[in-house]
Amino acid sequence: MKKFLKIVGIVIASIIGIILCLVAWVMFTDVPSYPPKSLSIQIPTDSLTLHTGKVIVEGRCAYCHLGTDNKLSGRQMAPASDPFGEYSSKNITQDKTYGIGSYTKEQLAYFLRTGINQHGKYIGPWMASVLLSDSDLGAVIAYLKSDSPLVQPSSANPQGLQPNFLLKALLKFGAFGPLKYDEKPVATPSPENTVAFGKYVATARYSCYECHSNSFETNDQYEPEKSIGYFGGGNPIPDNQFKTTLSANITMSPTTGIGKWNYDQFMRAVTTGERPDGKVLSAAMPRLHALDEQELKAIWEYLRTVPVIENKVAR
Ligand code: HEC
Ligand code: HEC
Structure with a gap:
């Protein structure tokens, strides 16, 4: 009996020891870093693509x-009660010290593909996309380097995300990490192929699916249509006052989605925030007023092909 208790004691002590070592490893060693790279990229100069770059940056x-200075100088994104603690976005104006003025176009391209910044640090899943076409990526970068008032130098210095225990654990156990990017060319589907183009616009270009599927955690950044609850809504989205609104079901269900809307009602809701019943959508839904008719019509046609999900979202 005594011998048995002794063995149990040793086993428990070892387990506690291992857990303490893991906790110490998470807390006291550096988060993983990745070799920073540059991607050679074509920066488009035609006015149509440049306009798309402006709409993507200003809309998304x-x-x-x-x-608060009306530049892309960053803002607080989450209150202290957030699981990752209080955090902010960063200054992405052309300031060389506080913004991203020291990034080359090629470094920005690699960052926007993978989430790995110019210092080899992984900055989170918000910006990076392997699906955005090469010409749209180039257009975004052209805009960030342009003379638009939004990106002129600002000395605001929001601190970004400081890894707390939870984030460090996710990074170290690989649950949260850079996108896998194979460097193959990514093309924009031809607008003539309305449904394929609409899918591209609603996923890669403006990321509608990220907010409008079940949750950010279960979204699939490689094959968006595999995201749980694809376009069925119910994802809690904080606005700039941290007030949360559940995203709407925008599949074509006549009862729980937008199946009874027509194109004009859809276009109005997306560009101005006004619903057919006259109600105004929360600020958690961006006002995508600069989308052009070709894009809006294509999203609409694509949504009509997306499998209907019956999900009644509490409004
Ligand atoms: C959902 C919110 C969100 C969206 C949308 C978003 N960002 Fe960010 N961005 C963040 C946050 C938060 C950080 C800070 C992350 C950190 O410090 O770990 C950040 C950081 C950055 C950085 C800083 C990199 C560095 O080295 O410090 C760049 C550049 C950037 N974003 C560019 C963009 C571009 C370009 C877009 C549009 C294509 C975009 N972001 C869209 C939230 C967002
Ligand atoms: C940052 C997150 C976010 C993004 C990105 C986003 N939406 Fe939304 N959207 C929401 C939220 C949240 C609501 C619900 C607002 C409310 O209930 O007041 C909403 C509501 C809507 C509605 C109204 C539906 C209804 O029943 O009232 C439509 C239509 C819509 N979004 C379409 C789109 C399209 C198309 C895109 C991409 C071009 C898009 N959204 C991108 C968050 C987002």
């Missing part, structure tokens, strides 16, 4: 990066 990046 500005949602998280617009600061």
Whole structure:
């Protein structure tokens, strides 16, 4: 009996020892770093693609990066009660010290593909995409390097995300890490192929699916249509006051989605935030006022092909 208790004691002590070592490893060693790289990239100069770059940055990046000085100087993104603690986005103006003025176009391209920044640090899943076409990626970078007032130098200095225990653990156990990018060319589907183009616009270009599927954690960044609850809504989205609204079901269910809407009602909701019943959508839904008709019509046609999900989202 005594011998048995002794063995049990040793086993328990070893388990506790191993757990303490793991905790210490998570807490006191550096988060993983990755070799920073550059990608050679074509920066488009035609006015149509440049316009797309402007719409992507002003519609999508500005949602998280617009600061109080009306430049992309960063803002607080989450309150202290967030599981990752209080954190902010960063200054992505052309300031060489506080912004991203010291990034080359090629370093930005690699960062926006993988999430690995110019110092080899993984900065999170918000910006990176392996699906954005090469010409759209080039257009985003052209805009960030342009003379738009939004990206002129600002000395605001929000600190970004400081890894707490949870984030360190996720990074170290590989649950949270850079995107795998094979460096193969990525093309924009031809707008003539309306449904394929619509899918591209609703996923890679404006990331509608990221907010409109079940949750950020279960989204599939390589094959968006494999995301749980694809376009069925219910994902809690914080606005810039941290007030959370569940994203809407935008599949074509006539009862729980937008199956009874017509194209004009859809276009109005996406560009101005006004619903057919006259209600105004929460600020958690970006106002994508600069999307052009070709893009909006293509998203609409694509959504009509997406499998219907019956998910009644509490409004
Ligand atoms: C959902 C919110 C969100 C969106 C959308 C977003 N970002 Fe960010 N971005 C962040 C946060 C948060 C950080 C800071 C992360 C950190 O410090 O770990 C950040 C950091 C960055 C950085 C800093 C890299 C560095 O080295 O410090 C760049 C560059 C950047 N974002 C560019 C973009 C671009 C370009 C877009 C649009 C294509 C974009 N972001 C869209 C939230 C967002
Ligand atoms: C940052 C997250 C986010 C992104 C990106 C986003 N949405 Fe939304 N969207 C929401 C939220 C949250 C709501 C619900 C707002 C409310 O209930 O007031 C919403 C509501 C809507 C509605 C209204 C549906 C209804 O029943 O009222 C439509 C239509 C819509 N979004 C389409 C789109 C399209 C198309 C895109 C991409 C071009 C897109 N959204 C991108 C968060 C987002």
